[in-house]
Amino acid sequence: MAAKKYDLDPEEARNWRLAKMFDLRTFIGVLFVIFGVLVIIPGIIANPADIEKAAGINLALWVGGFMLLLGVIFLAWVLASPPPPITKEEMAAAKKALEEMGTSGGGLHH
Amino acid sequence: MNLAAETLTLQLSGLDIALLVIYFGFVLGIGFALRRLVTTSADFFLSGRSLPAWVTGIAFISANLGAIEILGMAASGAQYGISIVHYYWIGAVPAMIFLGVVMMPFYYGSKVRSVPEYLVRRYDRKTHLVNAIIFVLSSILIAGVNLYALAAVLDVLLGIPLPIAIVVSALFVLSYILLGGLTSAIYNEVMQFFVICAGLIPIVIVALTEVGGIGGLFQKLSVNGPNFTHPWSGLGFGGDNPIGDWVGLVFGLSFCLSFGYWTTNFAEVQRAMSAKDDNAARLTPIIGSFPKIIIPFAIVIPGMAAVLLLPGIGESGGLPYNDAIPGLMAKYLPNGVLGVAITGLLAAFMAGMAANISSFNAVWTYDIWQDYIRPGRPDHYYLRVGRYTTIAGVFIGIGTAFLAAGYSNINNYIQTLFSFFNVPIFLAFIVGMFWKKAGTSSGFWGILVGTITSFGIFILYQVGVIPFRSDLGENQWAAIIAFLLGLVAMVIATRFGEPKTDEELEGLVYGRETLAAAAPTEKAHGIAALVKSPVALGALSLFLCVVAYAYIELMN
Numbered sequence: 001m002a003a004k005k006y007d008l009d010p011e012e013a014r015n016w017r018l019a020k021m022f023d024l025r026t027f028i029g030v031l032f033v034i035f036g037v038l039v040i041i042p043g044i045i046a047n048p049a050d051i052e053k054a055a056g057i058n059l060a061l062w063v064g065g066f067m068l069l070l071g072v073i074f075l076a077w078v079l080a081s082p083p084p085p086i087t088k089e090e091m092a093a094a095k096k097a098l099e100e101m102g103t104s105g106g107g108l109h110h
Numbered sequence: 111m112n113l114a115a116e117t118l119t120l121q122l123s124g125l126d127i128a129l130l131v132i133y134f135g136f137v138l139g140i141g142f143a144l145r146r147l148v149t150t151s152a153d154f155f156l157s158g159r160s161l162p163a164w165v166t167g168i169a170f171i172s173a174n175l176g177a178i179e180i181l182g183m184a185a186s187g188a189q190y191g192i193s194i195v196h197y198y199w200i201g202a203v204p205a206m207i208f209l210g211v212v213m214m215p216f217y218y219g220s221k222v223r224s225v226p227e228y229l230v231r232r233y234d235r236k237t238h239l240v241n242a243i244i245f246v247l248s249s250i251l252i253a254g255v256n257l258y259a260l261a262a263v264l265d266v267l268l269g270i271p272l273p274i275a276i277v278v279s280a281l282f283v284l285s286y287i288l289l290g291g292l293t294s295a296i297y298n299e300v301m302q303f304f305v306i307c308a309g310l311i312p313i314v315i316v317a318l319t320e321v322g323g324i325g326g327l328f329q330k331l332s333v334n335g336p337n338f339t340h341p342w343s344g345l346g347f348g349g350d351n352p353i354g355d356w357v358g359l360v361f362g363l364s365f366c367l368s369f370g371y372w373t374t375n376f377a378e379v380q381r382a383m384s385a386k387d388d389n390a391a392r393l394t395p396i397i398g399s400f401p402k403i404i405i406p407f408a409i410v411i412p413g414m415a416a417v418l419l420l421p422g423i424g425e426s427g428g429l430p431y432n433d434a435i436p437g438l439m440a441k442y443l444p445n446g447v448l449g450v451a452i453t454g455l456l457a458a459f460m461a462g463m464a465a466n467i468s469s470f471n472a473v474w475t476y477d478i479w480q481d482y483i484r485p486g487r488p489d490h491y492y493l494r495v496g497r498y499t500t501i502a503g504v505f506i507g508i509g510t511a512f513l514a515a516g517y518s519n520i521n522n523y524i525q526t527l528f529s530f531f532n533v534p535i536f537l538a539f540i541v542g543m544f545w546k547k548a549g550t551s552s553g554f555w556g557i558l559v560g561t562i563t564s565f566g567i568f569i570l571y572q573v574g575v576i577p578f579r580s581d582l583g584e585n586q587w588a589a590i591i592a593f594l595l596g597l598v599a600m601v602i603a604t605r606f607g608e609p610k611t612d613e614e615l616e617g618l619v620y621g622r623e624t625l626a627a628a629a630p631t632e633k634a635h636g637i638a639a640l641v642k643s644p645v646a647l648g649a650l651s652l653f654l655c656v657v658a659y660a661y662i663e664l665m666n
Contacts (some may be wrong), residue, residue, distance in 0.1 A: 006607035022164055024297050028304060029138050035308075038129060039446040050444045055319040059312045063447045067308055069132050096156060097148060099222065099489040103480075 006085050016085035023083055029074035036068025118265045120172035120434050120440050126449030133305065133453045135280065137460075140297050141289030143665070151492040154291035155472040156223060157384035162294075165300055167397025170381040171405075175306070175461025177455050178259055180409055185431035186425060187406075188412025191331070191338030192662060193353040195406045199655040200277045201363045205372040205398045207648040210396040213373050214382060214644075216543055218391040220617040225376040226477045232542040232610070232618050233553035240557055241535055246378060248469055248528040248659055250503055253466035254510020255524055257283075260459035261511060267436060267452070276511045283464050284504040288497060292384060292472075295464040300380075303401075304456035310408040316442045317415040324665045327415055334417075339666055341659070349432040352580040362586025366593045371538030377469040392644040399651045412438055463507065471499050479516030530568070533589045534560025537596045545610065549607035552600040559595065560596030564588045 008016060020026065042050075043061030051058050086094075148154050186194045214242075219296045222228045226245060230238035261275035286294045293363035321327045328339040336343040337351040344351030345359065354363065372378060372395065413434045422428030429437050439451050475496045480487075484495075514520045537560055538553040567588040570576045578584040615622055640646045 018146075022147065026298060027136065027297065028301055031301060032304070033134070034132060035305075035450060036131060038125065039450060041176040042125065042444065042446045046395055046444070054312075054442050054444055057316060057319065059316065059442075060444050060446045063308060063312050063450065067450070070304070091516075094158070098150040098152035101156075101221065101488070102492055104221075104223075110225045 008085055008087075011083060012087060015091075016083075019085070020078065020082050022079050025074045025078040029071050029078065032067045032071030032074065034070055034071075036064050036066075038064075039063025039067060117438055118437055119269065120428060120436070120448070120452065122268065122449065122452070123445040123620055125446050125508030126452065129446070129449035130453050133301075133457065137286055137298050137302070137457075138289075139280075141294045143228070144294050144297070147293065148291045148493075148524040151475070151489050151496060153293070154221070154382070154493055154496050155468075155475065157292040157296060158218065159384060160386050161296065161384050161389035161390075163385055163393040163397055165296065166381050166385045166400070168301040168303050168396040169296040170378060170394050171398035172303040172458075172461055173377055173381060173401075174463035175405065175458060176256060176465075177377045177458040178256065178462065180306070180310075180455070181435060181456060183406075183409045184416070184434040187410035188416050188431045188434045190352055191329075191334065191414060192410065193337060193341045193343075193539070195341055195453070195658075195662065196353060196359055196363070198402055198406045198410075199658055200359055202372065202402050203651060203655050204364055205368040206395040206399040206402065207651055208369060208573070209373045209379075210392045210394065210399075210644050211434045211472070211648050213394040213539075213543065214395070214616060215388065215623050217379060218385075218388050219499065219623055223476050224473050225374055225379050227475055228618070229538065229542075229553060230477075230481070232615070233538070233548075234550050236551065237538060237553035237557065238477065239482070240554065241538075242473055244528070244531050244535070245473050246478065248471075248524075248531070249377060249466040249470040250506050251510055251524050253470065253503070254465050254507040255457060255514055256413030256466065257507050258465040258511040258514035260456065260463070261515070262286075263455070263459065264541075272515055273512075276508060276515070279463075280504050280508045280511070283460050283467065284500065287468055287471075289466055291496075292380070292468050295461075295468045296381065296384065298457070298464065302454065302461045304452060306454030306458055307408070309439075309447070309454035310412075311433075312443060312447055313412050313438050313451070314408050317412045317419060317438060319361050321415050321418055322537060324411065327411070327418070328666050330418055331414060341662060352582060354579070354583045354586050358583055358586030358590070362589045366533045366584065366589035369540070370532040370589075374532075374536050376473060377465045377505050380469050380472060387644060391646070393642070396608035396644055396647045396651060398646075403654050404653065406503060406658075409435070426603065464577045467500060467503050467507065470503050471496050471608050471625045474499050474503075478643070501630050503541060526568070529585070530561050531557070533564060533592045534558075534596050536595055537600070541597065541600055542619070544620045546615060546621065547609055548600060549604035549609050551607045552603035554602040556596040559599035560592040563595045564592035567591060567641070 006016075018098070039060055041064070043058055044066050046058055046060060111647060114342070133655035136554070147158075150158070152158060157298075183194065186197075188658065217225070217228065220228065222231065226238055226242040228565055229241050258275060260279050261270075261272050262278070264270040264275040265272045286298065290297070308418075318324065318327065321330060333341050345353055345354070345356045347357075349355060353359070373481060378395075382391045385391040385394050414429075416423050416438055420429055420434065420441070423437070424431045428618060436455075439448060441453055475492055479495055479499075484491075534557040537556050541548050541556065542553060567586070570589075571578055571584045612622070617623060
């Protein structure tokens, strides 16, 4: 699926880049790619004693491999469907609504 | 003979420590990254009501899947056997479905910002203040207990001195909440969930390989009596399964206790309230229920396997039951995987504490400071109060943790003390939502009478006047009786008190939901509508619980 084209001014484009970077999926993806690589390496060079310890399963290889795969899936997901950009007007409206919510009180002092 | 309990110390390699450091570096980095997004108090306390349902759903289950839960439920599996699955499939999933399908529209649709705020609009200030104060006290004290438990694990497993472990972990939690608010806490909860899975799943695989699968596990443990491997054995009156009798399980555990915890505990409901729309808020606990169904296979089953694989566990001289999971980690996990598992466990502790602190924050700021102390200030004022509250909360937590380190029984006292309030508060909510006539002051009287009842039954059980088959049985029956007597008090208070007018109840009671909450928000049809329907997903989740029970029977 090709990414949709949006008409954004420079500030909005910058905010959108930040939103994609701060998306939770980006964080999980990067973390699991790093973890996967670090865990899979001892799995590749594991000696028979390590494998014997874990009931004959090369755990590091499997766990590292799955973590790497999960990381790649999360990164692919955020690339395939990034969060939609928000225009300045929408952002101002959302901020105003949230501020009102923060000061509305629990029906005690209307 | 050496009677001192065996202790467990993990041998971490450089790689394991590197994984730990990378993870916690990430968490702080997220805090800094999110800092610029937090500009209003609702951003700080409700995550700007912007998160998708899969994120809030995982955070919902993760806020409950603290390390105390992981270690404690594995210990219960080792001690009581398979019957502990009732605490998941009867004692949690139905309540989560009920929250999503029935109760969430009242919370999200009525635009309350916290659970106590619902009570002030439905009843009166007395009821509200009681709930707000109890919640603030319990969450801050339980945060301290969590912190102590985390530090004790760091002390035992990694050899970090207790005082240093307490202060360092507390400052860590403080910095990421202070920076990113609730969003930061939720992001960490979701990451923690995936990391703890990556740590637990290998333990399950190795443990089951060693004992010959679930069938082999049950067969080898059948020498411990039928109750240990059959969840439905010994549940009749006069039975001897310590998990309780079936009336206590269905009405006490499932209805009173678990509905009370899942539907009114703000640390949980806050995650659903931060969802981006009404439907996402309703889906939050239902999405969370699917991992909840699977979790016993990753916690209770390894706990039971530990009985076979860690000989002497729970006996004098052996490891304590609480060390079932860390013991299996130390015995079987190779370096690297061990680092992932330990990271997941420590992250679970911090997530538990952060969930308590972030909900404490919101209730203190909105329900006590704004409502009773300094009303009517601009929003940025409350945002600032929230930040100071976080700092104060973490320092009270540190104080509680040091207190707990000095008097180890204090943990149990705190848990027991606040358990007296759970059911009566749930009573006020459920009656308030479904009985339109319930009077203005009835909520307060229900909470008061219910709390005194559960406290009274606890005392009578402790001094031996009323016998129950186990502490769990006492807990369930006290809940049932407290609920019924509290209900009587509410009916009497309604009979002699003032009712609420229909306008005051708009959006707060069954039959008067606000339009946005009642009308289906999705226009999609067919499969697309089904995967976003809280009712369809909730039914699927309940069906999977039945399948899980059938599977356990089949393996026996």
